[in-house]
Amino acid sequence: MIETKELTKRYDEFTALDSLSIRVEKGQILGFIGPNGAGKTTTIRILVGLLRPTSGSATIAGADCISDTRKIKRLVGYMPDEFGKYNNMRVSEYLDFFGAAYGIGRRKRRLRIEETLEIAGATYMKDLFVDALSRGMQQRVAIARTLMHDPEVMILDEPANGLDPQARIDMREMLLRLSDMGKTLIVTSHILPELARVCDIVAMITKGRLRAFGTLDEIMRTVQQRRTFEIQLLETAQVSDVAALVTQWMKDQQSESEVQESGTETMVRFTTKLNDRELSPLLTQLISKGQGIAQFREVTTDLEDAFLTVANETEPQTDTALKDPTRPVEAKSA
Numbered sequence: 001m002i003e004t005k006e007l008t009k010r011y012d013e014f015t016a017l018d019s020l021s022i023r024v025e026k027g028q029i030l031g032f033i034g035p036n037g038a039g040k041t042t043t044i045r046i047l048v049g050l051l052r053p054t055s056g057s058a059t060i061a062g063a064d065c066i067s068d069t070r071k072i073k074r075l076v077g078y079m080p081d082e083f084g085k086y087n088n089m090r091v092s093e094y095l096d097f098f099g100a101a102y103g104i105g106r107r108k109r110r111l112r113i114e115e116t117l118e119i120a121g122a123t124y125m126k127d128l129f130v131d132a133l134s135r136g137m138q139q140r141v142a143i144a145r146t147l148m149h150d151p152e153v154m155i156l157d158e159p160a161n162g163l164d165p166q167a168r169i170d171m172r173e174m175l176l177r178l179s180d181m182g183k184t185l186i187v188t189s190h191i192l193p194e195l196a197r198v199c200d201i202v203a204m205i206t207k208g209r210l211r212a213f214g215t216l217d218e219i220m221r222t223v224q225q226r227r228t229f230e231i232q233l234l235e236t237a238q239v240s241d242v243a244a245l246v247t248q249w250m251k252d253q254q255s256e257s258e259v260q261e262s263g264t265e266t267m268v269r270f271t272t273k274l275n276d277r278e279l280s281p282l283l284t285q286l287i288s289k290g291q292g293i294a295q296f297r298e299v300t301t302d303l304e305d306a307f308l309t310v311a312n313e314t315e316p317q318t319d320t321a322l323k324d325p326t327r328p329v330e331a332k333s334a
């Protein structure tokens, strides 16, 4: 349904998007994830026919996003991050206005307003003023607006932005409902909210480049080849000894590992591709050397870690996943 090939956008010397190739099948939800400035909006603007790429191609349902923009506008519903200011306008008038902009006739518009509000769970908002709606309510109305011309593809820019936890859950259910209706969705996010879990495929992008693309399972499997362990010690004084011991042990095994001493905690962290059986002698050695070990545990990888790992493998200077001691980690005891 959606395909980009080597899509590139340059502004003079600066490359905002670098050879992006992705493919989304009909009815799939793509989670398009990346930090601020990664190139998500650039990609979307090209897909909806608002921006010309420097090179590469993009098609939606076979229509060319660059040369066939009339068809693209019929096929695609775009929900921007910003709701916009609409004073003194009731929800029904607001939807009527956008329906008219899409060239939908008056009678059909009335029908579509009912239908889209129903899908968005916003029927009760029909007579409310749009500028008095909460962010969560606005997002529902924005979904209804995006659905007015019954597009096959919906592109939602940061739909969970500014929503409270319950509204995020509601949004997640809404995305699934839209997918069940046969819509193909691209959902962008600069954070990794629960939304990513409903995505069939995920594209992770940083600095204009695609870092990972596949199902969440595939991405997690790639990332989990490298596991992170924490050794919790009893005394701060042991930290450097234990870090040195782990580093040496890994060298002896000829196994790649990144060992970090925590500056503030009595903790040593290391990454490894070894399995439990292969790692077990390390624990035995640490104990036999008399190190006071409180815990030896694996840090489980969640989606956020997956993103940081994928991003850091190509951008090693931003290793926030391991360095931020305030970051909560789920851990299990060995």
Ligand SMILES: Nc1ncnc2c1ncn2[C@@H]1O[C@H](COP(=O)(O)OP(=O)(O)OP(=O)(O)O)[C@@H](O)[C@H]1O
Binding pocket: 011, 014, 015, 016, 034, 035, 036, 037, 038, 039, 040, 041, 042, 043, 190
């Ligand atoms: N017209 C422009 N001229 C020069 N640089 C631009 C222009 N538009 C965007 N950029 C740059 O291209 C890069 C990608 O921007 P883009 O808006 O696509 O990022 P994004 O992933 O959507 O981020 P955000 O989550 O902040 O919206 C950024 O570094 C941005 O500053």
